[in-house]
Amino acid sequence: MRIDLQDVTVRFGPVTAVDNVSLGIKPGEIHALLGENGAGKSTLMNALFGLVMPASGTISLDGKARRWASPQDAIAHGLGMVHQHFMLQEEMTVLENIVLCAEPVGRFGFVDFTRARSRLDEIAKTHGVAIDLDRRVGRLSVGERQAVEILKVLYREAEVLILDEPTAVLTPQEKDRLFATLKSFREAGKAIVLITHKLDEVMEIADRVSVMRAGRLVASSPLAETSKDEIARGIVGGDLPAARTRKAHSPGGTVLAVDNLTVARRGRDVGPVSFDLRAGEIVGIAGVSGNGQAELIRALTGLVPVRSGSIILCGNEIQNLDVEARRQGGMSYIPEDRQRMGLALRASVSENANAGRDDAGAFTAGPFLKHGAMAQYARSLIERYRIRVAGPRASASTMSGGNKQKLVVGRELSRNTPLVIAENPTWGVDIGAIDFIHGELMRMRDAGHAILLVSTELDEVIALSDRILVMYDGAIAGEVDGGEASRDRVGALMTSRAADALGAASPGAAA
Amino acid sequence: ADKFFVYVSPDQIGVNAFLKLGQAGIEQAGEKYGADVETYESRTAADRLENVNAAVNEGADIVVLLGFEFNDIVKQVAPTAPDTQFLIVDQCIDDRPDNVHCAVFREYEASYLVGVAAGMLTESNKVGVVGALDIPFLHRYTDAYADGVKSVNADASVDIRWVGGENPFADPVRAKEQAVAMQAAGADQIFTATSGGDFGVFEAAKEKDFQVYSVDVNQCPNAPGHVVDVTLKRVDNAMVQAIGAILEGEKKLTMALGLKEGGVSTIALEEDELADSGCLIADHPEVVAKMREVAGQIEDGSLKLEDPMFAK
Amino acid sequence: MFELIADPSFAASIPRFVTPILLAALGGALCERAGVFNIALEGFLLVGAFAAVLGAYFSGTPYIGALTAMVAGMALGVVFAEFNVRRGGDSIVVSIAINLLAAGLTTFFLRAIFDVTGAFSDPAIAGFAPIRLPFIEDVPLLGPILSGQALPFYLALLSVPFLHVFLARHRLGLRIRAAGENPQALRAGGVSPKRVQLLALIACGALCGLGGAQLSIANVNLFVENMSAGRGWIAVVAVLLTRGRPWPLFFIALLFGAVDSLSFRVQGLGLAQQFTDMMPYLATLIVLVALSWWRARRAKGDAS
Amino acid sequence: MMAFDAGKATRSALPWLFTFLWIAAIILALLLFVGAPVGEALSGFWNGAFGGRRNAYLMATLSRSALIVGMALSVMLSFRAGLFNIGGEGQLVAGGLVAALVAVLLPGPPLLVLVVAILAAMLAGALWALLAGVLQLFMGVPLLVGSLLLNYPIRYIASYLVAHPYRDVQSGMVQSHLVPQETWFAYFPGTRLDIGILFTAVAAAFALIYSYWTVHGYHTRLNGLSPEFARTVGLPVRRLTLQTLALSGAIAGMVGAIAVFGIHHRYIDGMLVQPLYAWTGIIAVLLVGMVPWAVPISGFFFAAVQTGAAGMERAAGVPKEIALVVQAVIILFVASRVSGALTASRGDGDGHV
Ligand SMILES: Nc1ncnc2c1ncn2[C@@H]1O[C@H](COP(=O)(O)OP(=O)(O)OP(=O)(O)O)[C@@H](O)[C@H]1O
Ligand SMILES: Nc1ncnc2c1ncn2[C@@H]1O[C@H](COP(=O)(O)OP(=O)(O)OP(=O)(O)O)[C@@H](O)[C@H]1O
Numbered sequence A: 001m002r003i004d005l006q007d008v009t010v011r012f013g014p015v016t017a018v019d020n021v022s023l024g025i026k027p028g029e030i031h032a033l034l035g036e037n038g039a040g041k042s043t044l045m046n047a048l049f050g051l052v053m054p055a056s057g058t059i060s061l062d063g064k065a066r067r068w069a070s071p072q073d074a075i076a077h078g079l080g081m082v083h084q085h086f087m088l089q090e091e092m093t094v095l096e097n098i099v100l101c102a103e104p105v106g107r108f109g110f111v112d113f114t115r116a117r118s119r120l121d122e123i124a125k126t127h128g129v130a131i132d133l134d135r136r137v138g139r140l141s142v143g144e145r146q147a148v149e150i151l152k153v154l155y156r157e158a159e160v161l162i163l164d165e166p167t168a169v170l171t172p173q174e175k176d177r178l179f180a181t182l183k184s185f186r187e188a189g190k191a192i193v194l195i196t197h198k199l200d201e202v203m204e205i206a207d208r209v210s211v212m213r214a215g216r217l218v219a220s221s222p223l224a225e226t227s228k229d230e231i232a233r234g235i236v237g238g239d240l241p242a243a244r245t246r247k248a249h250s251p252g253g254t255v256l257a258v259d260n261l262t263v264a265r266r267g268r269d270v271g272p273v274s275f276d277l278r279a280g281e282i283v284g285i286a287g288v289s290g291n292g293q294a295e296l297i298r299a300l301t302g303l304v305p306v307r308s309g310s311i312i313l314c315g316n317e318i319q320n321l322d323v324e325a326r327r328q329g330g331m332s333y334i335p336e337d338r339q340r341m342g343l344a345l346r347a348s349v350s351e352n353a354n355a356g357r358d359d360a361g362a363f364t365a366g367p368f369l370k371h372g373a374m375a376q377y378a379r380s381l382i383e384r385y386r387i388r389v390a391g392p393r394a395s396a397s398t399m400s401g402g403n404k405q406k407l408v409v410g411r412e413l414s415r416n417t418p419l420v421i422a423e424n425p426t427w428g429v430d431i432g433a434i435d436f437i438h439g440e441l442m443r444m445r446d447a448g449h450a451i452l453l454v455s456t457e458l459d460e461v462i463a464l465s466d467r468i469l470v471m472y473d474g475a476i477a478g479e480v481d482g483g484e485a486s487r488d489r490v491g492a493l494m495t496s497r498a499a500d501a502l503g504a505a506s507p508g509a510a511a
Numbered sequence B: 001a002d003k004f005f006v007y008v009s010p011d012q013i014g015v016n017a018f019l020k021l022g023q024a025g026i027e028q029a030g031e032k033y034g035a036d037v038e039t040y041e042s043r044t045a046a047d048r049l050e051n052v053n054a055a056v057n058e059g060a061d062i063v064v065l066l067g068f069e070f071n072d073i074v075k076q077v078a079p080t081a082p083d084t085q086f087l088i089v090d091q092c093i094d095d096r097p098d099n100v101h102c103a104v105f106r107e108y109e110a111s112y113l114v115g116v117a118a119g120m121l122t123e124s125n126k127v128g129v130v131g132a133l134d135i136p137f138l139h140r141y142t143d144a145y146a147d148g149v150k151s152v153n154a155d156a157s158v159d160i161r162w163v164g165g166e167n168p169f170a171d172p173v174r175a176k177e178q179a180v181a182m183q184a185a186g187a188d189q190i191f192t193a194t195s196g197g198d199f200g201v202f203e204a205a206k207e208k209d210f211q212v213y214s215v216d217v218n219q220c221p222n223a224p225g226h227v228v229d230v231t232l233k234r235v236d237n238a239m240v241q242a243i244g245a246i247l248e249g250e251k252k253l254t255m256a257l258g259l260k261e262g263g264v265s266t267i268a269l270e271e272d273e274l275a276d277s278g279c280l281i282a283d284h285p286e287v288v289a290k291m292r293e294v295a296g297q298i299e300d301g302s303l304k305l306e307d308p309m310f311a312k
Numbered sequence C: 001m002f003e004l005i006a007d008p009s010f011a012a013s014i015p016r017f018v019t020p021i022l023l024a025a026l027g028g029a030l031c032e033r034a035g036v037f038n039i040a041l042e043g044f045l046l047v048g049a050f051a052a053v054l055g056a057y058f059s060g061t062p063y064i065g066a067l068t069a070m071v072a073g074m075a076l077g078v079v080f081a082e083f084n085v086r087r088g089g090d091s092i093v094v095s096i097a098i099n100l101l102a103a104g105l106t107t108f109f110l111r112a113i114f115d116v117t118g119a120f121s122d123p124a125i126a127g128f129a130p131i132r133l134p135f136i137e138d139v140p141l142l143g144p145i146l147s148g149q150a151l152p153f154y155l156a157l158l159s160v161p162f163l164h165v166f167l168a169r170h171r172l173g174l175r176i177r178a179a180g181e182n183p184q185a186l187r188a189g190g191v192s193p194k195r196v197q198l199l200a201l202i203a204c205g206a207l208c209g210l211g212g213a214q215l216s217i218a219n220v221n222l223f224v225e226n227m228s229a230g231r232g233w234i235a236v237v238a239v240l241l242t243r244g245r246p247w248p249l250f251f252i253a254l255l256f257g258a259v260d261s262l263s264f265r266v267q268g269l270g271l272a273q274q275f276t277d278m279m280p281y282l283a284t285l286i287v288l289v290a291l292s293w294w295r296a297r298r299a300k301g302d303a304s
Numbered sequence D: 001m002m003a004f005d006a007g008k009a010t011r012s013a014l015p016w017l018f019t020f021l022w023i024a025a026i027i028l029a030l031l032l033f034v035g036a037p038v039g040e041a042l043s044g045f046w047n048g049a050f051g052g053r054r055n056a057y058l059m060a061t062l063s064r065s066a067l068i069v070g071m072a073l074s075v076m077l078s079f080r081a082g083l084f085n086i087g088g089e090g091q092l093v094a095g096g097l098v099a100a101l102v103a104v105l106l107p108g109p110p111l112l113v114l115v116v117a118i119l120a121a122m123l124a125g126a127l128w129a130l131l132a133g134v135l136q137l138f139m140g141v142p143l144l145v146g147s148l149l150l151n152y153p154i155r156y157i158a159s160y161l162v163a164h165p166y167r168d169v170q171s172g173m174v175q176s177h178l179v180p181q182e183t184w185f186a187y188f189p190g191t192r193l194d195i196g197i198l199f200t201a202v203a204a205a206f207a208l209i210y211s212y213w214t215v216h217g218y219h220t221r222l223n224g225l226s227p228e229f230a231r232t233v234g235l236p237v238r239r240l241t242l243q244t245l246a247l248s249g250a251i252a253g254m255v256g257a258i259a260v261f262g263i264h265h266r267y268i269d270g271m272l273v274q275p276l277y278a279w280t281g282i283i284a285v286l287l288v289g290m291v292p293w294a295v296p297i298s299g300f301f302f303a304a305v306q307t308g309a310a311g312m313e314r315a316a317g318v319p320k321e322i323a324l325v326v327q328a329v330i331i332l333f334v335a336s337r338v339s340g341a342l343t344a345s346r347g348d349g350d351g352h353v
C-alpha cells in the first residue's frame, strides 16, 4: 500500500509542530525519518495514524484521500504504529495486550483466546517474533516490550508499519533481531517508516531517508543518493562539531568503593558486587537491561535499601544513609526515567532546577524562598546547557524530550560533586544533544570527577568509558578496558541472556 | 395577617411524628389567632442557630422551638430580641428572660403505662424496646417502659437496644434487624421509639408475628393486628394553648403536661378513640382497666415517677 | 457471645446486610477498574431503593421494581459519566454532587409522587418473597444463610464469579481494565476510554440499583429518606481495599456485613452503642493492617 | 500570583457564560415544576446569602465560611502535597472535642484557658492526622482509606465521652458542659458574627504564604506533583508527609476550636459532622483545582450557596429538596468547568515561579 501525505500541517495552539509537509511512503521500502528533538517527527506520524488531527493537508492511501476519525480507522486500513513511549498495559499479560482492541470474540462477546494463540503461533513462524504469551508485561524487559508492540501490529495484519524510535532502548542483539524482522516485512511488501536518531542504523537498513527540521521537511532522497555526513548536516542545519580528543586516563584517589554489595530483588538478589571508582575516570556499566543494573544504581543512590555489603563514598560509609545525606556526601544522579524521576513535569522549570540544591542559602531566606534567585539560577542553567524552553516559569512538561534531558543533566552536573552517576543519559536525545551531553561528561572527567555511566547503549559506553564493567544475571561478569578494541569482548560478556528478548521463533514459546 | 409565627424544628421533620405534630400545632395556632405561619426545618446544630436568628430577623412575633436542643440558642438570642416571644416545647431553662416560655411533657408517664401493658401481655416473660439512639431523651421511653413492665411482672426481663449507625432516626433496616434479633431471643412484646425505623419494626412484627408498641400518634393502622398500644403526645394542643396564653401577655409561661393535663396519653386511656383505633389493646379490657388504674395513681400523685432523662 | 453467633436469626440476617453492600461494591469495582473513582455509591443505592419502591408500587410486582431500580441507577451512571468522563469534572466533586442529587431527587419525588415526606409505606408495594432452597435449607449453619433469602441476594452471589470471568475474559472486561490502567494505550488502539468508562458507570448503576432494591423491597417494603444510611460508603471502602477485585471484594463485603450484623447484637451484652457502632470500622482497619503486614512478610520471604 | 491578561480572560469567559445559562435553565425548570415564584426564590436566595437586617444573613454566611474555608485550607495543604487526607472530619472532631473538654475541665484565668484549649485542639487534630500518616508509612494502609476510616472511631469516641463521662446531664442532650462564658469569642460590634473568622483569615494568610513562598511548601508541592522525583532529588519524603499531615490536622483542629468557642460554646454530639464541613471543604478545594489563592473564595462560595438555599426555602417556600438538587447541579456544572480551566492553567507554571 502506498501512502501520500500532501501539505500536512499540525498545530498545537500557537505551536506549528508540522509545517506543510508532503511525503510519500512506498510498499517494500524502509523509510527512515530523522530530525532533532521536537522537529515534528512523532507528530507527523501521529497525524498519519489518526491520533492528532491535521489542521490542513490530506492523507491518501493508494491514491485515495482518507480522513481518520480515530486510530481505529487507520488500523482498519492496515496501518500499525509502535509508539515512542510504549502503549502497553503493565498489569495485563502479553496475550491480553496483543488482542486488546482487536479481540477475536466468541459467544456473548467473550474473547476467544485459543484462536488468538494459534494466530500468534503462525506469526511467530513467518516473522520470527515470539515471546511467552502468559507473562505479565510489567515484568518484561524493554526489549521484550518492544517485541510485544511489534506483535500487536502484526496481529492486526498491518500493511504499513510506523516505528517511532524503536531502537532507542535496545541492546545490539535485540536491535539486530528487530532489523531482521523489519527486513522480512520489507520482503513481504510492507511499507515501513522508521524514526530514529542513530545514523548508523539508517545507513544499515534504510532505503529512503527524510529529514525534518522545525516542522518542515528539509530533505528526502534514496539512501544511495546521500551520505551520512549530508544527513547529519540536514538534521542539525549546519556542520557537526569536530570529534573530541580524549585526554589520557590518569585516575586519582578512590571516590567510590563498593564492597560485596547485595540488593533484594524479586526472584534472585542482585550481587554480590564489588568495584572501585576513582577520580578522573569514567567507568561504564554495560549489560542487557534487567541484569541488575537498575537495582545496583538504586542501591547506590539510596532509593532502595541494601541487603548487605558496604558503599564508601569519599571515605565515608553511606550504605545506611538516606538519599539526601548521600547527595550531600558528594553524589549526583542523572536518572534514566526523566519523565518521572528526573523531573516533576507539572512543576515549572525553575522549581525543577532548584530541587535538591545543596546551597540552600543562595535561594532561601530563613523558611522563605527567593523566587528571583531561583529564576536566576534556572536561567543560568538554560543558558549554559542551551535548553530550548520559554523561560524559568514555563512548565517542565512543555519541553521536548531532549531539552528535558538537558535540564536534568544540567541540574545534576552543576552540583559539581566528586561522584556522578549517569543512567542512560542520552536516551531518546537527538545527535546534537547527545554530543553535548557526552562533552559535558568528558569535561567533568577531565576536571577530576568520578563518573559511573550506566547505559544499555553499547556505543555510548565504549566511546566514553575508561573501564567497562559488564553485568550479567545480577553480578559483574567481567571488566574490560574502554575503547573500540574491546567491543567484541563486551558484547560476548553481555549476550548470553539476550536471547529471551527477541528470540528466534519457536512455536513452543508462543503457545 | 398582622401576626407572624415561626416554628423551628430541631431536626428534619420527615416521618418524625412528634415534629409533624409541631407543624400541625403551629398551623392550628395560626388559624386560631389569625397569624401567618412558617416552618424552618433544621438539619444540624448550626442550622438551628441560623434558623432562630433568621426567624427573629424575619420579624416573627412568636418563635416556637421544639426540643431541648434550643436551650443554649434561646439563652443567647432571646435577650437580644425583646420584641420576640420564644416558646420552647419539651424543655425549660432556668433564669429565663420574660420573653421565653416553655411547655414540657412527661412522656415517661405514658411509656410507663405501655410498659404495664407489655408486662401483662407477655407470654415469654421477655420484652424488648428499641430506641433510635442512646440519648438521654429517649430514656424517657425506654427506661420508663422497662419500669412499667417490672411494676406488674417482676420476673420479666427487658432487652433495651438501639438502632445507632449512620442514620439512627431513619434506618428501618437496622431497626427491623434489632427487633428480629430481640424476637429471636424470645421477646414477644417490643416497644419502638425509632422514628423512621418504626416502619421496620412493624415489618418485623408482621413477619415474625410479635406485638409492638409505638409512640406519638396512633400507628396501629400501620401494622394491623400487631400494634398493641401507642403513647400519645399532644404537642399541637399544647402549642395552641401556650400561644394563646402568651398572646394574652403572660410572662415566663411554664406549662408542664403529663397524663393529668392531657398532654400525654395512650390509646387505652382514650375512651372515644379506643374502639376504632385498630389497636390490639381494645381486645384486652383487663389490661385497659389496669392501665387506667395506674394512670389514675400517677395523676393523683400516689405513684411518683422519676424523669429518666436526668437519671444517669 | 457464643449464643449470639449460634443464633440462627443472626446467620439469616447476614445476607440482608451483605447484599446491598456487595452489589454496590461490585458496581464500584467496575468503575474502579475502569479508572473512574466513583465514591457516589451511596447516592446510587438511594436512587435504586426509591425507584424499586416506585416500580413495585405501580406494577405490583417486585421484578418490575428491581428493573426500575436498575434503569434508574443506569441513568444516574450516565449523569456521572457526563460530568466526570465527558466534561472532565473531578471525580470526588462529581461524586459528592451525585450524592446530594440523589438525596434531593428521591425526597423531592417522594413528595411529588406519593405526597408524603420522610417515608412511604403501603401494602401495595410488592416486595420480594424469600426463596426457599430445598435440601440446602436443612444444612446446619449454612442453611439459614443460603436459603430463604430474596432474589437480589442470589443475583449478588452469582455476580461475583461472573464479574471475575467477565473482567478476565470478556472483550469489554479487558477494555475496562485497560481504561483503568493505561487509557492512552487504549486510545492508541482505537478504542475510546471514555466510552468504556461510560459503559462501566452504566453497569455500576445497574448493580447499585439492584442493591437499592434489596434495601427497599427485600429487607423491608418501604422507602425512607436517606435509607441507604452509609452502606454506600462501606462499599466504597471495600472497593478501595480490594482495588476492585471481585473475589476479595466478596469476602470483605461478607466480613463487613457479618461484623455490622454482629455489632449491634453485641449491644445485648451491655456494650455502649458508640463502641458497637465503631466495630465495623475498627475491624476494617485491623484487616487492612493485617493484610499489608502479611503482604510485606510475603514480599520479604520472596526476595530472600 | 496568577497574572490576569485580558485576552485570556475574554477567551475563557464564553464557556462560563454557557455554564451559567445551563445552571440557570435547570434551576428555572425546577422552580417552575414546583410552581414556586421565580423572582421571590432568586431574591430569597440572594437575600439569604448576603442580605438581611443589618446584613444579618451575610454574617451567617461569613460565620459558616469561617469553618468551611478553614477545613478547605486544611485539605488544600494535604492535597497539594499529594496526600489524599480525607480524614479532615475526624481531625475536626478531635479538635472540637479537646477544645471543649480542656475549657470545661481546666481551671485558670480564662484567656490562658482559651489559649491552651486552642493549642490543645490543634495538637489533637495534628495527632489524629499523624495517626493516618503512621498507618500509611509504617503499616501500609493507604492514606485515603486510613484517614477516611479514622473519621469513625473519633466520632464515636467523642459521642461516648459527651454521652457518658463528660455529659451535661441537666441539659438532657448528648453534649458537654458549657465552656466558661469568659472564654467565648466576642462578637463583632453590632453583629452576631464571632471573631472566629479572624482565626480562619490568619490560617488563610499562613496557607497562602506557606504554599507560595516557603521552602517547606515548595518541597511538599514537588512531593505532591511527583513523589518519585522528590525521592530522587533527596527530599525527606517521609518527614515531609508527616509534617504536612500534622499541619493539615492542626488547622482542622483549630477549626473545631472555632466552632466551640465561637458558635456552640460546648461540644454537642454531631455538631461538626452533620453539617459536612469537612466534605464541603474538600469540594471547595477540588473545585478550584487546589490553586491556593482561589480556595478561600471557593469556600465562601459554598457557604453562600448553603445559606442562600435556606433563604430561598424561607422566602419562596421552595422545598428543601430542591435546594439540595440546586446545590448538586451548581457543583456539577461548576466543577467540570473550573477544575478543567484551572488545571489547564497549571500548564504554565501554576501562576507562580
Ligand atoms: N500535544 C502537544 N501539545 C503541544 N505541543 C506539542 C504537542 N505535541 C507536540 N508538540 C510540539 O510539537 C513539536 C514537535 O514535537 P514532536 O514530538 O513531533 O517532535 P519529534 O520530532 O518527535 O521529537 P523527538 O525526537 O524528541 O521525539 C514540538 O515543538 C512539541 O513541543
Ligand atoms: N502540554 C504541552 N504543551 C506543550 N508541549 C507539549 C505538551 N505536552 C507535550 N508536549 C510536547 O509534545 C512532544 C511529544 O512528547 P512525547 O511524549 O512524544 O515525548 P518527547 O518529549 O518528544 O520525548 P523524546 O525526546 O524522548 O522523544 C514533546 O516535545 C513535548 O514537549
Ligand SMILES: [Mg+2]
Binding pocket: A041, A042, A043, A084, A164
Ligand atoms: Mg518523537
Ligand SMILES: [Mg+2]
Binding pocket: A038, A042, A084, A401
Ligand atoms: Mg519525542
